[in-house]
Amino acid sequence: MVVKRCLHALFALLLICICGQLLAQGAIAPIQFSPANPNSSTPVTATLQYYCPADAATNVQPNGNAITLTTYANCVGTPPPICATCTPWTLPSVSLGILPAGSHSVTWQESSVDTIRVLATMGLVVSAAPTASVSAPISPSSLLLSVASLLAAGAFALRRSRGSAR
Structure with missing residues (x-):
């Protein structure tokens, strides 16, 4: 039983190390956007691929097409060990809202007591929202012709139905 627990713990540690390496090598994007290909009518959510204390506050500061996200906590690339008395850690997510079409630069930084450390910078392209097609308006003469045809x-049909009823 003890051996099985040790193997599980060793496997979990190996998995954490592999994920940390993939993140460090850029195989996992440091900021993930949902939806991945937004348009200018869909709200966008950004998720940082760093673990931060669950109670960490994050500030969203848009400035034109540059968006700065600041987390006020000590975030780490791999999750810390699980313990019963530790603060839970999460991958923080924030809403960026609906963004205008164009290229945006999203920078996620961490603010400690007297330092600001940039954790990641990613580009985000927002396409223009699809437009609804509007058919050409009906001209008054076309409308009048259609009404006259329906009346005729x-x-x-009324004359014919009266004629067959006799």
Whole structure:
């Protein structure tokens, strides 16, 4: 039983190390956006691929097409060990809201007591929202012709039904 627990712990540690290496090598994007390909009518959420204390506050500061996200905590690339009395750690997510079409630069930084450390910078391209197609308006003469045709067809059908009823 003890051997099995040690193997599970060793496997979990190996998995954490591999994920940390993939993040360090850039195989996992440091900031992930949802949806991945937004348009200018869909709200965007950014998720940092660093672990931060669950109670960490994050500030969103847009400045034109540059967006700065500041987390006020000590974030780490790999999750810390799990313990019963530790603060829970999460991958922080924030809403960027609906962004205008164009290229945006999103920088996620961490603010400690007297230092600011940039954790990641990613580009985000927002496409223009699809536009609804509007058909050309009906001209008054076309509308009048359509109404007159319907009235004539109705009168013809009424006359015919009266003629067959006799």
